[in-house]
Amino acid sequence: MNIKSSQKLVQEAEKEIETLDPQTVKQLSDKNEITLIDIRDIRELWNEGTIENSKHIPRGMLEFWLDPESTYYKSNKVSDMKKMVLYCGAGFRSALATKSLVDMGFRNVAHVSGGFGALKDAGLKVVVKEKK
Numbered sequence: 001m002n003i004k005s006s007q008k009l010v011q012e013a014e015k016e017i018e019t020l021d022p023q024t025v026k027q028l029s030d031k032n033e034i035t036l037i038d039i040r041d042i043r044e045l046w047n048e049g050t051i052e053n054s055k056h057i058p059r060g061m062l063e064f065w066l067d068p069e070s071t072y073y074k075s076n077k078v079s080d081m082k083k084m085v086l087y088c089g090a091g092f093r094s095a096l097a098t099k100s101l102v103d104m105g106f107r108n109v110a111h112v113s114g115g116f117g118a119l120k121d122a123g124l125k126v127v128v129k130e131k132k
Contacts, residue, residue, distance in 0.1 A: 010092050013099035018110035022122035025085055025112050029053075029124060035081040039088050039097050040116065045129035048116065051087070052125040059093050063100055087112040087119060 020028075028034045029051075036054040038045065039062060050056065057065055064072035084101070086094040086109070094111035101109045112119060120126055 006092070010095045013095045017095065017098045017102055019091075019095070019113050020085060020110050021113055022118040022124075025119060026122045026124055028083075028085070032082075034083045034085045037084055037086045038116070039086055039094055042129075044089060044116075046131055049126040050129050051116070051119050052127045054087075055081075056129075059088065059097055062097050063104060066101065066106070067104070082108075084109045085112060086110070087115050089115045090117065091115040 025034070025036070029036060036051055038050045038054045038056050039059040040050075040056075041058060042056070045056060061072060064070045065074045067073055068075075084106070086098050086101075088094040088097070091111065091113050092115075094115060098109055098111040114121075
């Protein structure tokens with residue numbers, strides 16, 4: 001079977017989306033000019049924490065929660081959003097997720113190179129995600 005690798009999909013996606021470096025994201029976040037969206041699995045948030053003031057939209061639900069025509073639509077997730085900046089663990093899932101949102105018609109969307117670890121290293125505050 002000849003399939004396209006996930007690495008190739010990420011490379012192709014990155015040609016069509018905006019990628020922000022962690023320092024730029026920190027500056028935009030400090031000025032309250034963006035909405036950070038953590039698309040990692042909830043278990044990752046429980047284990048590692050999340051960036052303060054991020055919204056959590058799991059990768060598997062992203063398109064459904066942001067689609068007004070979906071039965072899973074969450075208007076409370078999009079009502080107050082500024083430019084959406086997605087992040088995951090390392091920047092691969094967020095690249096694919098950002099490409100998906102661009103394909104849906106979202107224009108004010110980007111992702112972070114390096115993901116959660118890079119944001120943490122850039123000085124964004126990490127907070128504990130409590131289990132409900």
